[in-house]
Amino acid sequence: MARISYRLPPLPISVLVVSLLFYQSAGLNSEGQYLLDIKSRIGDTYNHLSNWNPNDSTPCGWKGVDCTSDYNPVVWCLDLSSMNLSGSLSPSLGGLVHLTLLNLSFNALSQNIPGEIGNCSSLEFLYLNNNHFESQIPVELARLSCLTALNIANNRISGPFPDQIGNLSSLSLLIAYSNNITGPLPASLGNLKRLRTFRAGQNLISGSLPSEIGGCESLEYLGLAQNQLSGEIPKEIGMLQNLTDLILLSNQISGPIPMELSNCTYLRTLALYDNKLVGPIPKELGNLECLKRLYLYRNKLNGTIPREIGNLSSALEIDFSENELTGEIPIELKNIAGLSLLYIFENKLTGVIPAELTTLENMTKLDLSTNYLTGTIPVGFQHLKHLIMLQLFGYIPSGVQHCKPLVQLHLAVNGLGGSFPSDLCKLANLSSLELDQNTFTGLIPTEIGQCHALQRLHLSGNYFTSELPKEIGKLSQLVFFNVSTNSLTGVIPAEIFSCKMLQRLDLTRNHFVGALPGEIGALSQLEILKLSENQLSENIPVEVGKLSRLTDLQMGGNSFSGEIPAELGGISSLQITLNLSYNNLTGPIPAELGNLVLLEFLLLNDNHLSGEIPGAFDKLSSLLGCNFSNNDLTGPLPSLPLFQKTSISSFLGNKGLCGGPLGNCNESPQLSSHPSDTKGTSVRLGKIIAIISAVIGGISLILIIVIIHFMRRPVDMVAPLQDTPPSSLVSDIYFSPKDGFTFQDLVVATENFDDSFILGRGACGTVYKAVLRCG
């Protein structure tokens, strides 16, 4: 873009030509030098400024640089926005005295804005926003009398606005949000007659809004949200005839809402929420015919909602919630035809919900909850086609304490809040109080001890905190006590065990610590005991075993340590579940747990239990599910069919469990059908039998070898018949003569032991047949 510089004085053209010829051989001009100096302090990762060549005579062709297009071109525009530039801004900037537009926004430039910028006396538009500039706004900046737009938003600028800022008489746009600007707003701001937009939200600005602000007669948008403004809103604010948006939310502004605001007839958005404003809502606000959004919530406003609010014919959103407004909801609100959002929750409104509200056809969100409204909910709400939210919940009205005959008060699953209504214990007949699943907060008060008739107390699913009061022990009739899913802390008070009638005690999902007192054994009527998901520690007291009516015992998800007491096996009524999982229990699983013949679910996983699963668990005939995973257990699973059918995930993470889904154990097979009460005996017996069998087998084998050996030798020792004459045989044989025959008779009968009389040969000799005469 070319512009004619107005500073060049008119000269004869000849002089000009001579000057040009004279100087054409000179180097880069001074503005170029300044720019090079600026470049030298800038980090240019992507080489955007690569064409900033020192050999050029002027910088006018350089990227981001614009010059005028007359005889003596000067830099009027420097736009280096969004170039990933880092580093600092050189004071040489001050040399660019012809600069009207300087845009360095959306980079990563840091350190301070040089005061030399005050020399850029032509500057009209200064955009330094979205960088990392720090330190203070230089006082010299205030010399820029031509400056119309100043944007330093999203930097790290600290310190206050300089008092001299009022000298920026041309300033129309002052944008400084998201910095660390401190200190009070200078009164001189009121001198900025041309200021239309002033946005300085998200800073650390303190002090009060100066009354001089009324001098900013052009002001349309005033945004000072999220600062530390204090003091009051000056009534001079009403002087701002052009004001369209007043955004003062999230400050510490106190005092009343000035009724002079009603003079700002063009006001469209009034956001004063999250401050400390007091006093009433001025009825004059109803005059603001252009007002579309009125946000006064989270203050300390009191008084009634003025009927005149119904005159806000342009209103789309009205939010008066979280104040201390009293009185009734004015029916005049029905006149705001375009009203889409109406929030008046958390006030002290009384009276009924006007049926006229049902004519507001554009209503999308209506929240009147947590007031003291009475009467019925108008049926007409059902015709509001665009309604997406309707909230009408509240507190328990304190009048309930007068309902003397009240026996049962069941308010579960509502949106009730506030603290526990201790007045309820004035109801002498109250036997059942159910407040579960609401949003009650605070502590359970000591007054609870006065509810003498109370048998059922259900407080689960709220936000109760602090410790259980000792006075709980005074509730001698208490049978059901459920405070699960709250944020209760401290130890379980020993006094609770004075409630001897307790059948069901549920403390699940709180932050209870310490040990479970042995006095638990005194609760002889207890059927259900649920303590899961707390931080209870130390040993499980053996007295739990005395709870002879217990059907359900849930202690998982705590820090219980030590061993599982064998006494738990004495709870013969235990049927629903025995859950000791996710604790720090050590030692063996007591075999006595096998006596729990009614037990359906046994969960011991995620502890440090060791040893074997007792064989006695074969007696758990009612078991439907179990989990022993993540322990240090070894040995075979019991033979109970349930263990064989249970998924392997119930046993994983142990030392050496085997059997069932884990695969066969290496023990002798017949042992699994002989359940024995003492662990290890069956293993040892198997080993003994194996050894004996081996020994017997070995000895037998040796004997067989020896016998075979001996059988072979006599065969070799028998002399062959041909070698030895019969006579030597006769002389070697001796036998005692029998009656009736002599040896001589034998010699004759066998013809001197002739071969024809041989019957056979054996190891002991040769057998001859001799027939002897009788006689």
Added chain:
Amino acid sequence: MAHLYLLSVFLSLLLSISPSLSSNSEGNALHALRSRLSDPTNALQSWDPALVNPCTWFHVVCDSNSHVTRLDLGNSNISGTLGPELGQLKHLKYLELYRNDIGGKIPKELGNLKNLVSMDMYGNKFEGEIPKSFAKLKSLIFLRLNNNKLSGSIPRELTTLKELKVFDVSNNDLCGTIPVDGPFASFPMESFVNNRLNGPELKGLVPYDFGC
């Protein structure tokens, strides 16, 4: 005068039966049960039929739809008899009446409890037969009727109860044979001891009810 008299009679009749005129049938059933039972330890004291449902009564557990799912009255020194109204508790899963002094016959209407998972009536004085209608208890897993004075035979129809895992009728006066089909194949002998049973049924050879 006569009108007044009639009116007062009508009103007093109305008042006398009104405690049972709760709109909740399960509460009525349990209230009827209570009227048959003798309860010296006042376990049933909280059973107030004027309440909208029995879910706040002690020893009664309901589900999220306010239907009774558990009745825990084991070991409660209760005597008297049961009646047919218990069969109306259609969502009942656990009927725990063990170790009391309840006598009389087991009502056949208990067979209507189609969601029943566990029936523990052991250790009482029940007499008469085990109802054949128990074959309708298709969800039943645990049936413990041991230690009573039950007589007659074990209904063969019970072999159709596929989910039955534990069956104990020991210590009764049962006769006949022990079924062997279905779940009965896996019940240990201890479940049948101390009766007058003739051992397992011999299929095809001996008539089922022989000697009973």
